[in-house]
Amino acid sequence: MKTMDPRKVRVARDERGERTNFEEIEVGEDLGFLEWTVTEEMIDRQCEIDEDYHEWYSVDSPFGGCIAPPLISYPPPRFLFAKHYNVRGLLTDYECEHINPIKPNKKMIVSGKITDKFIKRDREYFVVEATCVDEDGLEIFRTKRVHLLDVAPRTAPRTGVGLDSGIPKHEED
Protein backbone atom coordinates (compact mmCIF):
# COMPACT_ATOMS: atom_id res chain seq x y z
CA MET A 1 0.00 0.00 0.00
CA LYS A 2 1.32 3.42 -0.92
CA THR A 3 1.64 5.88 1.96
CA MET A 4 1.69 9.64 1.63
CA ASP A 5 4.83 11.65 2.22
CA PRO A 6 4.38 13.05 5.77
CA ARG A 7 5.62 16.40 4.51
CA LYS A 8 2.57 16.60 2.24
CA VAL A 9 -0.10 16.00 4.86
CA ARG A 10 -1.10 17.84 8.01
CA VAL A 11 -1.41 16.09 11.34
CA ALA A 12 -4.98 15.25 12.24
CA ARG A 13 -4.46 13.89 15.75
CA ASP A 14 -1.89 13.11 18.42
CA GLU A 15 -1.85 11.85 22.02
CA ARG A 16 -3.91 14.85 23.16
CA GLY A 17 -6.66 14.12 20.65
CA GLU A 18 -7.81 15.78 17.45
CA ARG A 19 -5.70 18.68 16.27
CA THR A 20 -7.44 22.05 16.22
CA ASN A 21 -8.44 23.36 12.82
CA PHE A 22 -7.94 26.98 11.81
CA GLU A 23 -11.72 27.47 11.65
CA GLU A 24 -12.07 26.43 15.30
CA ILE A 25 -9.74 29.13 16.61
CA GLU A 26 -11.87 31.98 17.86
CA VAL A 27 -10.40 35.46 17.64
CA GLY A 28 -11.14 37.38 20.83
CA GLU A 29 -11.42 34.24 22.94
CA ASP A 30 -10.32 34.74 26.50
CA LEU A 31 -7.87 31.98 27.37
CA GLY A 32 -8.36 32.55 31.08
CA PHE A 33 -5.46 32.59 33.46
CA LEU A 34 -3.02 30.38 35.27
CA GLU A 35 -1.08 30.80 38.48
CA TRP A 36 2.65 30.60 38.02
CA THR A 37 5.43 30.54 40.58
CA VAL A 38 9.04 30.26 39.55
CA THR A 39 11.30 28.21 41.81
CA GLU A 40 15.07 28.25 42.10
CA GLU A 41 15.10 24.80 40.50
CA MET A 42 13.18 26.17 37.51
CA ILE A 43 15.70 28.98 37.19
CA ASP A 44 18.61 26.52 37.27
CA ARG A 45 16.94 24.41 34.60
CA GLN A 46 16.29 27.42 32.37
CA CYS A 47 19.93 28.46 32.69
CA GLU A 48 20.99 24.96 31.71
CA ILE A 49 18.63 24.79 28.70
CA ASP A 50 19.76 28.12 27.31
CA GLU A 51 23.37 27.98 28.54
CA ASP A 52 22.53 31.32 30.09
CA TYR A 53 24.57 31.55 33.26
CA HIS A 54 24.75 34.84 35.11
CA GLU A 55 25.34 35.72 38.75
CA TRP A 56 21.99 37.51 38.85
CA TYR A 57 20.28 34.15 38.20
CA SER A 58 22.34 32.21 40.73
CA VAL A 59 23.77 34.43 43.45
CA ASP A 60 22.28 37.91 43.78
CA SER A 61 21.10 40.79 41.62
CA PRO A 62 20.59 44.56 41.88
CA PHE A 63 16.87 43.80 42.11
CA GLY A 64 17.22 42.22 45.56
CA GLY A 65 17.98 38.50 45.46
CA CYS A 66 18.16 36.18 42.50
CA ILE A 67 16.00 36.72 39.46
CA ALA A 68 14.99 34.41 36.64
CA PRO A 69 16.20 34.63 33.04
CA PRO A 70 13.47 36.59 31.22
CA LEU A 71 12.92 33.80 28.69
CA ILE A 72 11.54 31.60 31.46
CA SER A 73 8.37 33.53 30.65
CA TYR A 74 7.94 31.71 27.34
CA PRO A 75 6.04 28.54 28.43
CA PRO A 76 3.11 29.87 30.55
CA PRO A 77 1.26 31.59 27.67
CA ARG A 78 1.87 28.44 25.59
CA PHE A 79 0.32 26.30 28.33
CA LEU A 80 -2.62 28.70 28.52
CA PHE A 81 -3.26 28.28 24.82
CA ALA A 82 -2.84 24.51 25.05
CA LYS A 83 -5.65 24.31 27.61
CA HIS A 84 -8.06 25.43 24.90
CA TYR A 85 -6.60 24.15 21.67
CA ASN A 86 -4.56 21.19 20.50
CA VAL A 87 -1.94 22.73 18.24
CA ARG A 88 1.69 21.69 17.78
CA GLY A 89 2.58 24.63 15.54
CA LEU A 90 5.75 26.62 15.19
CA LEU A 91 6.58 29.99 16.66
CA THR A 92 7.15 32.51 13.86
CA ASP A 93 7.04 35.91 15.61
CA TYR A 94 7.76 36.73 19.23
CA GLU A 95 7.35 40.03 20.98
CA CYS A 96 7.83 40.73 24.67
CA GLU A 97 8.11 43.68 26.97
CA HIS A 98 9.95 42.82 30.16
CA ILE A 99 8.58 45.34 32.61
CA ASN A 100 9.84 43.99 35.91
CA PRO A 101 12.14 41.11 36.86
CA ILE A 102 10.77 37.65 37.51
CA LYS A 103 11.58 36.67 41.08
CA PRO A 104 11.51 33.18 42.55
CA ASN A 105 8.79 32.11 44.95
CA LYS A 106 6.51 34.96 43.97
CA LYS A 107 3.03 33.99 42.84
CA MET A 108 2.13 35.40 39.43
CA ILE A 109 -0.96 35.35 37.28
CA VAL A 110 -0.64 34.92 33.52
CA SER A 111 -3.69 35.69 31.42
CA GLY A 112 -4.13 35.69 27.69
CA LYS A 113 -6.41 35.77 24.69
CA ILE A 114 -6.49 35.02 20.99
CA THR A 115 -6.19 38.35 19.21
CA ASP A 116 -5.97 37.44 15.54
CA LYS A 117 -5.67 34.72 12.97
CA PHE A 118 -4.75 34.98 9.33
CA ILE A 119 -3.69 33.11 6.23
CA LYS A 120 -0.46 33.96 4.47
CA ARG A 121 1.21 32.09 1.62
CA ASP A 122 -1.25 29.25 2.00
CA ARG A 123 -0.37 28.76 5.67
CA GLU A 124 -2.55 29.37 8.71
CA TYR A 125 -1.44 31.50 11.65
CA PHE A 126 -2.91 32.65 14.95
CA VAL A 127 -1.87 35.34 17.42
CA VAL A 128 -1.82 35.01 21.21
CA GLU A 129 -1.30 37.91 23.57
CA ALA A 130 -0.65 37.47 27.29
CA THR A 131 0.22 39.50 30.34
CA CYS A 132 1.74 38.57 33.68
CA VAL A 133 1.11 40.32 36.99
CA ASP A 134 2.55 39.28 40.35
CA GLU A 135 0.66 38.86 43.60
CA ASP A 136 1.35 42.50 44.50
CA GLY A 137 -0.19 43.73 41.27
CA LEU A 138 3.16 44.53 39.70
CA GLU A 139 3.17 43.99 35.96
CA ILE A 140 5.97 41.60 34.98
CA PHE A 141 5.70 41.12 31.23
CA ARG A 142 3.50 41.49 28.18
CA THR A 143 3.92 39.24 25.19
CA LYS A 144 2.51 38.69 21.72
CA ARG A 145 3.30 35.62 19.64
CA VAL A 146 2.40 34.44 16.17
CA HIS A 147 2.22 30.69 15.67
CA LEU A 148 2.06 28.76 12.43
CA LEU A 149 -0.48 25.95 12.66
CA ASP A 150 1.14 23.53 10.23
CA VAL A 151 4.32 23.45 8.18
CA ALA A 152 2.41 21.87 5.28
CA PRO A 153 0.12 24.16 3.29
CA ARG A 154 -3.52 24.48 4.31
CA THR A 155 -4.55 22.65 1.16
CA ALA A 156 -2.72 19.50 2.31
CA PRO A 157 -5.07 16.84 3.67
CA ARG A 158 -5.29 16.64 7.46
CA THR A 159 -4.75 12.89 7.82
CA GLY A 160 -1.48 12.39 9.66
CA VAL A 161 -0.86 11.15 13.18
CA GLY A 162 1.52 13.30 15.20
CA LEU A 163 4.01 12.17 17.80
CA ASP A 164 4.52 15.61 19.33
CA SER A 165 1.65 17.65 20.68
CA GLY A 166 3.83 20.55 21.73
CA ILE A 167 2.80 20.10 25.34
CA PRO A 168 3.54 16.77 27.03
CA LYS A 169 0.29 15.18 28.14
CA HIS A 170 1.41 14.97 31.77
CA GLU A 171 2.11 18.72 31.80
CA GLU A 172 -1.37 19.74 30.68
CA ASP A 173 -2.50 20.43 34.19
Add this chain to the structure above:
Amino acid sequence: MAIATRETKLGCALPPISMQMSREKFRRHEPKQQPGRTIHDDDEAAAREGLSAPIAGGPMVAATIYRMMLAFLGEGWISGGKIYLKFIKPVFEHDFVTAKGIVKEKVLEDSGVRLVCDVWAERQGGEKVIVGTASGLVP
Protein backbone atom coordinates in the same frame (compact mmCIF):
# COMPACT_ATOMS: atom_id res chain seq x y z
CA MET B 1 28.12 45.22 34.47
CA ALA B 2 26.47 46.71 31.42
CA ILE B 3 28.44 47.90 28.41
CA ALA B 4 25.99 50.48 27.13
CA THR B 5 25.80 54.05 28.40
CA ARG B 6 24.07 57.24 27.30
CA GLU B 7 27.20 57.98 25.29
CA THR B 8 27.01 54.74 23.30
CA LYS B 9 27.09 55.72 19.64
CA LEU B 10 24.74 54.73 16.86
CA GLY B 11 26.24 51.87 14.89
CA CYS B 12 27.96 50.43 17.95
CA ALA B 13 28.16 46.64 17.70
CA LEU B 14 26.75 44.53 20.51
CA PRO B 15 28.91 41.74 22.00
CA PRO B 16 28.21 38.60 19.93
CA ILE B 17 27.06 35.49 21.76
CA SER B 18 27.32 32.02 20.22
CA MET B 19 25.86 28.60 20.90
CA GLN B 20 26.67 25.25 19.33
CA MET B 21 23.42 23.39 18.78
CA SER B 22 23.02 19.65 19.29
CA ARG B 23 20.20 17.17 19.63
CA GLU B 24 21.23 16.54 23.21
CA LYS B 25 20.70 20.23 23.91
CA PHE B 26 17.35 20.23 22.11
CA ARG B 27 16.35 17.39 24.44
CA ARG B 28 16.97 19.52 27.52
CA HIS B 29 13.51 21.00 27.08
CA GLU B 30 11.95 17.64 27.77
CA PRO B 31 11.02 16.62 31.31
CA LYS B 32 13.88 14.48 32.54
CA GLN B 33 11.59 11.86 34.05
CA GLN B 34 9.36 11.38 31.03
CA PRO B 35 11.11 12.37 27.82
CA GLY B 36 8.88 12.26 24.78
CA ARG B 37 9.36 12.21 21.04
CA THR B 38 9.29 15.76 19.79
CA ILE B 39 10.08 17.73 16.66
CA HIS B 40 13.18 18.89 18.52
CA ASP B 41 14.75 15.50 19.13
CA ASP B 42 13.13 12.82 17.02
CA ASP B 43 13.40 12.31 13.23
CA GLU B 44 10.00 10.68 12.88
CA ALA B 45 8.18 13.24 15.04
CA ALA B 46 9.73 16.03 12.97
CA ALA B 47 8.92 14.34 9.66
CA ARG B 48 5.29 13.88 10.63
CA GLU B 49 5.03 17.64 11.15
CA GLY B 50 6.51 18.29 7.71
CA LEU B 51 10.05 19.08 8.82
CA SER B 52 13.14 17.73 7.09
CA ALA B 53 14.90 17.11 10.44
CA PRO B 54 14.54 17.95 14.14
CA ILE B 55 14.82 21.68 14.79
CA ALA B 56 15.78 23.82 17.75
CA GLY B 57 13.00 25.39 19.77
CA GLY B 58 12.68 29.05 18.85
CA PRO B 59 13.18 30.30 22.41
CA MET B 60 16.42 28.33 22.73
CA VAL B 61 17.88 30.15 19.72
CA ALA B 62 16.41 33.45 20.88
CA ALA B 63 18.27 32.92 24.17
CA THR B 64 21.51 33.89 22.43
CA ILE B 65 19.99 37.29 21.67
CA TYR B 66 18.70 37.58 25.24
CA ARG B 67 22.19 36.87 26.60
CA MET B 68 23.65 39.49 24.30
CA MET B 69 21.11 42.09 25.41
CA LEU B 70 21.78 41.38 29.09
CA ALA B 71 25.53 41.73 28.55
CA PHE B 72 25.00 44.98 26.69
CA LEU B 73 22.30 46.67 28.79
CA GLY B 74 22.36 45.01 32.21
CA GLU B 75 19.52 46.17 34.48
CA GLY B 76 17.93 48.16 31.69
CA TRP B 77 17.27 44.94 29.83
CA ILE B 78 15.75 43.05 32.76
CA SER B 79 13.43 45.93 33.65
CA GLY B 80 12.34 47.82 30.56
CA GLY B 81 13.63 45.52 27.84
CA LYS B 82 11.53 45.18 24.70
CA ILE B 83 12.06 42.66 21.95
CA TYR B 84 10.51 41.70 18.65
CA LEU B 85 11.86 38.66 16.82
CA LYS B 86 10.92 36.98 13.57
CA PHE B 87 12.00 33.36 13.14
CA ILE B 88 12.84 33.14 9.46
CA LYS B 89 14.78 29.88 9.14
CA PRO B 90 14.85 26.63 11.11
CA VAL B 91 17.94 25.81 13.16
CA PHE B 92 19.25 22.24 13.04
CA GLU B 93 21.28 20.13 15.41
CA HIS B 94 24.68 20.77 13.83
CA ASP B 95 24.28 24.54 13.50
CA PHE B 96 26.54 27.01 15.25
CA VAL B 97 24.43 30.09 15.98
CA THR B 98 25.70 33.55 16.81
CA ALA B 99 23.63 36.50 18.01
CA LYS B 100 24.70 39.91 16.75
CA GLY B 101 23.37 43.43 16.84
CA ILE B 102 24.01 47.12 16.33
CA VAL B 103 22.59 50.23 17.97
CA LYS B 104 20.31 51.96 15.49
CA GLU B 105 18.44 54.56 17.54
CA LYS B 106 18.48 56.44 20.86
CA VAL B 107 15.16 57.57 22.29
CA LEU B 108 14.79 59.81 25.34
CA GLU B 109 12.25 58.46 27.83
CA ASP B 110 11.20 59.57 31.32
CA SER B 111 13.32 56.89 32.99
CA GLY B 112 16.41 57.17 30.78
CA VAL B 113 17.62 56.73 27.25
CA ARG B 114 16.30 53.79 25.29
CA LEU B 115 18.87 52.19 23.02
CA VAL B 116 17.11 50.50 20.14
CA CYS B 117 19.14 47.81 18.40
CA ASP B 118 18.79 45.79 15.25
CA VAL B 119 19.43 42.22 16.36
CA TRP B 120 19.73 38.92 14.58
CA ALA B 121 20.98 35.39 14.96
CA GLU B 122 22.91 33.73 12.18
CA ARG B 123 24.24 30.25 11.58
CA GLN B 124 27.74 29.36 10.43
CA GLY B 125 28.25 30.95 7.02
CA GLY B 126 26.24 34.02 7.95
CA GLU B 127 22.71 32.96 7.03
CA LYS B 128 20.26 34.77 9.30
CA VAL B 129 17.78 32.59 11.19
CA ILE B 130 16.20 35.26 13.41
CA VAL B 131 15.86 38.97 12.73
CA GLY B 132 14.32 41.69 14.86
CA THR B 133 14.79 44.59 17.20
CA ALA B 134 15.54 44.79 20.90
CA SER B 135 15.84 47.75 23.20
CA GLY B 136 16.43 48.68 26.78
CA LEU B 137 17.13 51.60 29.04
CA VAL B 138 20.37 53.18 30.16
CA PRO B 139 20.08 55.60 33.08
